[in-house]
Each structure stands twice: as structure tokens, then as C-alpha cells.
Amino acid sequence: MTAAVETPDPESAVEAxxxxxxxxxxxxxxPADLYIPPDALEVFLESFEGPLDLLLYLIRRQNLxxxxxxxxxxxRQYMAYIEVMQALRLELAGEYLVMAALLAEIxxxxxxPRPSAASEDSDEDPRLALIRQLQEYxxxxxxxxxxxxxxxxxxxxxxxxxSRDALEAPPPPAPELEELLEALVGxxxxxxxxxxxxxxxxxxxxxxxxxxxxxxxxxDAFVEFTSLLTGxxxxxxxxxxxxxxxxxxxxxxxEWGQGDPYGxxxxxxxxxxxxx
Amino acid sequence: MTERxxxxxTETDTPGLDGLELVLEAVLFAASEPLRMQDLVAACTGMxxxxxxxxxxxxxxxxxxxxxxxxxxxxSASGFRFRVRQRFSSHVQASLPERPPRLSRxxxxxxxxxxxxxxxxxxxxxxxRGVAVSTQIMRNILEREWxxxxxxxxxxxRPALYATTRTFLDDLGLSRLDxxxxxxALRELVDPPVEADSDEGPSGGAADGASSDExxxxxxxx
Amino acid sequence: MTERxxxxxTETDTPGLDGLELVLEAVLFAASEPLRMQDLVAACTGMxxxxxxxxxxxxxxxxxxxxxxxxxxxxSASGFRFRVRQRFSSHVQASLPERPPRLSRxxxxxxxxxxxxxxxxxxxxxxxRGVAVSTQIMRNILEREWxxxxxxxxxxxRPALYATTRTFLDDLGLSRLDxxxxxxALRELVDPPVEADSDEGPSGGAADGASSDExxxxxxxx
Numbered sequence: 004m005t006a007a008v009e010t011p012d013p014e015s016a017v018e019a020x021x022x023x024x025x026x027x028x029x030x031x032x033x034p035a036d037l038y039i040p041p042d043a044l045e046v047f048l049e050s051f052e053g054p055l056d057l058l059l060y061l062i063r064r065q066n067l068x069x070x071x072x073x074x075x076x077x078x079r080q081y082m083a084y085i086e087v088m089q090a091l092r093l094e095l096a097g098e099y100l101v102m103a104a105l106l107a108e109i110x111x112x113x114x115x116p117r118p119s120a121a122s123e124d125s126d127e128d129p130r131l132a133l134i135r136q137l138q139e140y141x142x143x144x145x146x147x148x149x150x151x152x153x154x155x156x157x158x159x160x161x162x163x164x165x166s167r168d169a170l171e172a173p174p175p176p177a178p179e180l181e182e183l184l185e186a187l188v189g190x191x192x193x194x195x196x197x198x199x200x201x202x203x204x205x206x207x208x209x210x211x212x213x214x215x216x217x218x219x220x221x222x223d224a225f226v227e228f229t230s231l232l233t234g235x236x237x238x239x240x241x242x243x244x245x246x247x248x249x250x251x252x253x254x255x256x257x258e259w260g261q262g263d264p265y266g267x268x269x270x271x272x273x274x275x276x277x278x279x
Numbered sequence: 280m281t282e283r284x285x286x287x288x289t290e291t292d293t294p295g296l297d298g299l300e301l302v303l304e305a306v307l308f309a310a311s312e313p314l315r316m317q318d319l320v321a322a323c324t325g326m327x328x329x330x331x332x333x334x335x336x337x338x339x340x341x342x343x344x345x346x347x348x349x350x351x352x353x354x355s356a357s358g359f360r361f362r363v364r365q366r367f368s369s370h371v372q373a374s375l376p377e378r379p380p381r382l383s384r385x386x387x388x389x390x391x392x393x394x395x396x397x398x399x400x401x402x403x404x405x406x407x408r409g410v411a412v413s414t415q416i417m418r419n420i421l422e423r424e425w426x427x428x429x430x431x432x433x434x435x436x437r438p439a440l441y442a443t444t445r446t447f448l449d450d451l452g453l454s455r456l457d458x459x460x461x462x463x464a465l466r467e468l469v470d471p472p473v474e475a476d477s478d479e480g481p482s483g484g485a486a487d488g489a490s491s492d493e494x495x496x497x498x499x500x501x
Numbered sequence: 502m503t504e505r506x507x508x509x510x511t512e513t514d515t516p517g518l519d520g521l522e523l524v525l526e527a528v529l530f531a532a533s534e535p536l537r538m539q540d541l542v543a544a545c546t547g548m549x550x551x552x553x554x555x556x557x558x559x560x561x562x563x564x565x566x567x568x569x570x571x572x573x574x575x576x577s578a579s580g581f582r583f584r585v586r587q588r589f590s591s592h593v594q595a596s597l598p599e600r601p602p603r604l605s606r607x608x609x610x611x612x613x614x615x616x617x618x619x620x621x622x623x624x625x626x627x628x629x630r631g632v633a634v635s636t637q638i639m640r641n642i643l644e645r646e647w648x649x650x651x652x653x654x655x656x657x658x659r660p661a662l663y664a665t666t667r668t669f670l671d672d673l674g675l676s677r678l679d680x681x682x683x684x685x686a687l688r689e690l691v692d693p694p695v696e697a698d699s700d701e702g703p704s705g706g707a708a709d710g711a712s713s714d715e716x717x718x719x720x721x722x723x
Binding site: 301302304305306308309310314318319321322323324325348349350361363364367369370371373374375 | 523524526527528530532540541543545546547570571572583585586589592593595596598
């Protein structure tokens with residue numbers, strides 16, 4: 004596996020690296036000289052989540068410790084990948100190039116002779132920031148793998164649920180008096196705007212009584228007129244009922260009759276020709 | 280850890296015919312849709328000697344187990360499903376964190392017109408509102424028993440005459456209809472129109488949660 | 502008809518404490534979300550003498566009833582719900598028409614950063630991952646309701662601060678965030694080795710089987 008990596012010739016680094024990588028990849032166990040379709044490489048390269056991920060891969064592949072990455076070697080391998088990605092015209096996120104520049108910078112700083120009497124901060128290992136970043140990224144990469152491994156709802160764990168089909172729908176809220184009146188004011192305003200429309204205003208008790216009387220009447224059975232007037236509310240009730248009957252009559256909803264001369268006056272709902 | 284234990288458990292101790300009932304229970308409760316017989320048989324892949332007949336028999340035992348519970352196993356055209364028995368409706372409703380939506384403006388207007396103009400036909404309501412009344416709204420207020428049909432107007436088509444009910448008064452907290460303010464008093468609240476397009480009314484907030492059919496009605500206002 | 506009968510049944514024959522167990526069963530299976538204790542108590546409105554304590558006790562009996570079934574009553578971050586015991590998962594999976602889509606590594610890493618670093622901005626996530634976070638991923642985890650915006654950081658642009666939700670915990674079967682596996686510790690960089698490597702240095706025996714100890718000694722590479 005490492006034979007290629009150790010190839011001393013820098014010119015061959017890229018190819019050598021491929022051989023190595025392919026052997027180590029899930030494609031593996033293939034003869035080293037086998038032609039590898041570019042799509043496979045693309046899939047492989049696209050599986051990196053960014054420059055940090057690629058660096059981690061390069062480090063882990065060689066069992067190196069993040070805390071002691073050999074910058075020169077890692078940089079060389081990293082550059083080789085970038086070149087192949089570019090050669091394959093893979094869409095290369097800008098971050099990969101930024102990382103390449105950073106690696107180059109660290110490498111050059113490490114080549115500089117360390118100033119012996121330098122101040123504390125310039126004494127800092129130039130790899131430090133990168134190592135921090137790699138470590139930090141790796142922690143979350145591992146955390147993500149653990150999240151993925153946890154049993155998850157709808158994949159490994161299933162909520163037990165029964166149908167609500169048989170249940171009655173929750174009742175809509177009751178109307179609020181205020182809302183109702185507000186709505187009516189809106190209607191009245193619009194009716195006024197249309198001006199041709201007038202809503203007459205009988206007393207509500209009369210309108211309600213009209214409805215109650217209609218409820219009681221059948222169109223095929225006369226009832227005695229006076230039976231409509233008896234109410235529990237006494238005299239005012241009789242008046243309201245009487246007015247209601249008059250209104251209904253005016254609206255053409257009632258039909259009057261008298262079985263016998265001098266017999267009781269009878270009333271029923273008017274029937275039309277249609278249902279006669 | 281528990282996960283691994285559980286999984287191993289499945290592999291080593293595959294439920295036999297006795298476990299079939301439990302497997303079907305698991306699968307039916309996990310499903311969000313009714314399951315067809317073939318789905319149920321598919322769920323038993325890997326269980327020996329389980330076919331159509333065995334599944335049928337196990338479903339029978341399962342239904343029997345839930346006989347005295349709050350759930351029932353039902354078979355509909357689309358398949359098998361557990362459902363909550365109807366008599367628990369009120370409890371389920373009370374438990375649901377989400378509250379039902381507000382009444383739409385169109386519904387409130389319709390209801391108000393019926394209250395003040397009863398007995399009234401749908402055409403008359405539409406005439407007053409200046410817009411059509413959707414069938415859905417009429418069905419809604421009839422189902423809610425706020426309104427009922429008290430007769431038919433003897434004109435061509437014999438349209439239904441609507442009136443409000445006792446339930447309507449109860450829900451409003453009124454004992455009699457004439458406890459509603461008289462129409463004349465309400466009219467005074469209606470300012471003379473300043474602009475022709477002031478149909479928004481003072482109650483803009485009431486339109487919240489308005490159904491889409493109501494929105495569709497608005498263009499015809501004025 | 503049946504409807505009315507059923508309703509009367511509930512009203513006249515209000516389930517007592519025995520029925521409480523069934524009421525809770527009905528309500529838990531009808532819910533699509535976990536139910537909080539207050540939802541469960543609300544479900545029992547109108548049942549005499551039923552409070553917190555009675556509900557707790559009935560939940561206990563209910564859980565006991567399902568001891569030998571394929572379902573279990575569990576309490577998660579947002580409340581109580583029934584779920585299928587994990588050893589039946591493979592059967593449920595076999596009955597599903599299709600497998601749920603896999604989550605991408607990018608999404609999982611983003612989610613992990615939010616879970617452990619919350620509240621966190623998108624820029625901070627990108628800093629850790631070393632690569633831009635796609636809008637699609639953010640939309641995905643927001644739509645799944647695993648993550649929500651909890652505020653804005655008071656820096657130029659006021660970027661949104663993201664945190665995980667209760668649904669995230671529920672979906673992982675956790676009741677608290679600190680039940681997540683702990684993050685690996687950061688190792689301190691103690692006196693990093695001097696690396697005086699040159700350009701042409703073929704990275705000698707660096708690789709195969711090198712333990713990290715050996716690696717730490719690598720400065721001698723050349």
C-alpha cells in the first residue's frame with residue numbers, strides 16, 4: 004500500500020498516489036494496473052466534505068498523528084489530489100485552494116531557520132492553528148458518525164399510531180357575539196355602498212317567531228290560526244306571534260282556509276304547483 | 280448498546296408463529312396508512328411457514344385482543360388499520376394541543392344575516408352580502424346545528440328557508456334572539472362611506488384564518 | 502345514528518378510574534406527536550377525581566399491559582408516546598414501501614455542530630467544517646424541525662443563531678441534550694516536534710502500521 008507513497012520521484016507522485024489510494028479504497032483488491040474509470044474517481048473525490056476532510060483522510064491513511072503532521076509530505080499529497088481534481092474538471096470548492104495556499108505557507112515558515120532569540124509568539128509552531136482546526140473538525144466528524152449510528156425515528160424506531168378516522172372532528176369554536184356583530188356591521192356597510200339594497204328591520208322577536216311558526220307548519224295540513232298565537236309569554240307573546248303570522252302572510256308563505264262557515268280560521272304553508 | 284442487544288435478539292430469536300401476532304401489531308401501529316394483505320405478508324419475510332392464512336388467523340387473534348381496548352382493528356377497501364374507537368372522540372379532542380381554527384368572516388356574516396333576517400333563503404343571504412355563499416359554509420353551520428331548515432319558500436325552485444336554532448343561542452350565551460341588539464342600533468355604527476373601496480370594515484382582524492373561498496369572493500364586493 | 506348512540510354512551514357511562522387507562526390509550530394512539538402530562542390531564546376533563554396522580558398511575562398500568570406486546574410506552578423530551586419495540590423494527594422496515602432517504606455526511610456534520618455548539622451561526626459552522634454549508638442542507642434540517650432559529654447574533658448582518666429542537670431529541674429518543682454521546686476531548690499540543698523536513702524528502706517509512714508514538718517521532722524523516 005505504501006510503496007507508491009514512498010516513490011522518491013516527485014514527478015510520479017500523482018500517479019503513485021492514485022495507485023495507493025485505489026488500493027486502499029473500497030474499490031480495492033483490484034490489480035494495481037487496472038484502468039480506473041474517471042467516474043469512479045469522481046465519486047471518490049466528491050465524497051470529501053471539504054479540505055479538512057481530505058487532509059484528515061491523508062493523515063489517517065498513513066496512521067499519522069494529527070498533532071505531528073509532516074507538513075511537507077501532506078502538502079505534496081494534498082496538491083496531488085487538487086491537481087487530479089482540476090484535471091478531471093471537478094467543480095473544486097474555493098476552500099480547497101485556500102487550504103493549498105495555507106499549507107504552502109506553513110511549509111515555507113517551517114523551512115525558515117528558527118530565530119534563536121525570538122519572542123514567545125513567533126516561536127509558536129506554524130502548524131498549530133491548522134492542527135487545532137483539524138482536531139476540532141475531527142471531533143464533529145466523529146460526532147456526526149455517532150449521530151448517524153443512533154437509532155432514529157422513522158428509520159430504526161417507529162412511533163405507534165392509530166387512525167383518527169372514526170373520531171368526530173373537533174367542533175369549530177362557538178361564535179363570539181362581538182365577532183358576529185362585527186361581521187354584520189361589515190355586511191351593512193357593504194349593503195349601504197351598493198345603496199340599492201335596503202335591509203328592513205323588524206323586531207328580532209318577530210323574525211324569530213316567523214321561523215318558529217314555519218317550523219311547525221306543514222304544507223299539507225291546516226292548523227288552527229289561533230293555535231299559533233298561544234304562547235307562554237302572555238300578551239306580548241300573542242302580539243309577536245300575530246305580527247309574525249302577518250309578516251309570513253305578506254311574504255306569501257301562508258295559505259288560509261276555513262273548513263266550515265264560521266268555523267275556525269285555518270292556516271298552512273303555501274304549496275306551489277311543483278309539489279302538488 | 281441496547282440497540283445491539285435488541286438487534287441480536289431479533290436475529291437469534293426470530294418470532295415464530297406465536298410472535299406473528301406481535302409482528303403484525305408492530306407493523307400495523309407503525310404504518311400511517313392502511314396496510315394491504317401483501318404488505319403484511321411482506322413484513323413476515325424470514326418467518327417460516329407464514330402465509331396468507333396464518334396472517335389472517337393472527338389478525339383475528341389480534342382483533343380479539345383489542346376487543347375491550349380503546350382501539351379496533353378495521354379492514355377497509357385500502358387495507359388493515361388500527362383506529363381509535365369513536366366514543367373516545369371528546370377525550371382525543373380535549374388532548375390535542377392545537378386549537379381549532381377561528382370561524383371565517385364569511386361564515387360569521389352568513390350566520391348574522393340568518394339571525395337577523397330569518398326565515399331567509401340562501402339567495403336572500405347572497406343578495407344582502409353581495410357575494411355568493413359557499414356550500415361548505417352552509418353545510419358547516421347546518422352540521423354545527425346553529426342553523427336549520429324551517430321550510431321552503433314557495434317560489435320556483437322552492438329554496439330552503441333557514442333559521443337559527445336553540446343551539447345557536449346557547450353557544451352565544453343568549454336566552455332569546457331579541458337579546459341581540461336591534462338592527463337599527465347596529466346601523467348607526469356604520470359610518471357613511473368615505474371611499475368606495477372601504478369594504479375592509481372596522482374588523483380587519485376578523486378575517487384572520489379566512490378560508491380561501493372567502494378570499495375568492497372579495498373581488499365582487501361593492 | 503350510531504354516532505349519537507356512541508356519544509350517549511360516553512356521556513351516561515363516563516369511564517371511571519378503570520376507564521382512565523383506556524382514555525389515555527385512545528389519546529396516546531390518536532396523537533401524532535408526543536403528549537405532555539398536561540395534554541393527558543386535559544383529555545380527562547369531565548372525569549371526576551382524575552388528576553395528575555391518577556394519570557401517572559394509569560400510565561403505569563397501561564405500560565404494564567403492553568409489557569408482552571410489540572409496543573412500549575415511552576417518555577421522551579416532549580412527552581409520552583407509544584412506539585414499536587426495537588426488535589420489531591426489521592419487520593416494520595420490511596413492510597414499508599420505501600426506505601427513508603439517507604442523510605448526507607454534510608447534513609450530519611452540520612447537525613452535530615449545531616447540537617454541540619448551540620446556539621451557533623452558519624458562519625461558525627462553516628469555520629469548523631472548513632467548507633460552505635449549502636442552503637439546501639439548512640432548509641432540510643429546518644423543515645425536519647430538528648433545528649430552529651433561536652435569535653440573532655449581535656454582529657454586523659445579525660446572522661441567525663441556530664439550535665436543535667425538541668423534535669430532534671424526540672427523533673433520537675433522547676429526553677435531554679446532555680444524553681448525546683460526549684464530544685471527543687481535544688488533545689493538547691505538547692511541544693510539537695520540530696519538523697525540519699526538506700522538499701525532496703520521500704516520506705520514508707512513515708506509513709505502514711506506524712503507531713502514533715512512532716509518528717510523533719517522525720521529525721527524523723528525511
